[in-house]
Amino acid sequence: MSGAPDVSNPDPQADAYVGLGDWAPETLGAGRVIPVVSAPDPVLSRPGEEVDPTADETVQLAADLIATMRVSPGCVGLAAPQVGVSAQLFAVDVTGHPKTVTGHGVFVLCNARVVEATRWKAGREGCMSVPDLTGDVKRASRLVVEGALPGSGETVRLVTDGFEARALQHEIDHCAGLLFLDRVAGAHAIYQRKVYL
């Protein structure tokens, strides 16, 4: 390996980016739809265990998360604790959402962590596991996240922004046993989800 850094590149993140490559959700096989649990279920408040991204059970759970996310209207992300499994694994898909700027399509990350978080902005969030409430939460609108892909176990380093960045932070929080309720901005930042009857 040549150790010479690429000094001609002014953006240190640009060459750090490792995208999804040829990974595709189809490589996971068929997923099952699993019931989603709601707060105050204690599994949602427990930090998830790290997973082995190449293990069969991880690949199956990844497929199940995608299958469950797809049948849930408006769902842009789903983490393992939300289906009752205390593990650091989540699926995200912000494709087609009106707030999406950058999007990486459908993907699952294992053992993900935030590498860099900047440009914090407040925004309204909901959660399938807190179906009756929404809340204002400050999140980084520019984000670098590192995690492993289920199956290959390959490490990716995604650079994203806006709505996908918000979704990733929300899901990484789930894997750490946190809900958006733990991050609301103030006493008047929680709202009853409006349903017109």
Added chain:
Amino acid sequence: MNELAITVIGRDRPGIVADVAEVLARLGANLTDSTMTRLRGHFAMTLICVGPAAAEVETALAPLAADGQLLATVRAVTPDGETAPAGEPYVMAVHGADRMGIVAAMTRVLAEAGGNVTDLSTRLAGTLYVVVAEVELPPGTADALGGRLAEAAAGLGVEVTLRPAEPDLL
């Protein structure tokens, strides 16, 4: 000038705010700070007014309460003026399975640390109970308080977080 503390609460319907505010405006009672919100189908107003005597306002609001659907109270209060913040602003969020005494236990821990709650709201959604409180803490006490809150929360089987409030100055 009299400073008045007024509360109005009753079954929600369109026009409560307009009805009450109209009475106050007619009497020359100037609405200063207030909160007006719907709580589980009841509409609740708490307001501070400056203007006429309490009895006069009470009499003027009486017709609104005549059908038994609204309860209004008026009392004169001593103007305290603006109070300076007592400490550093924090947000405490608590959530978990609903049970008796969550607010009592958690706010007692805050009070014992000299924390002053400046705003608090609670929501019951199904079996999920959520408390969010804004609190001013004596400088340098937040870390130790966080530990005591976590102990109290564990005793109640609920989750708690204590974070610095971040005002956005634009």
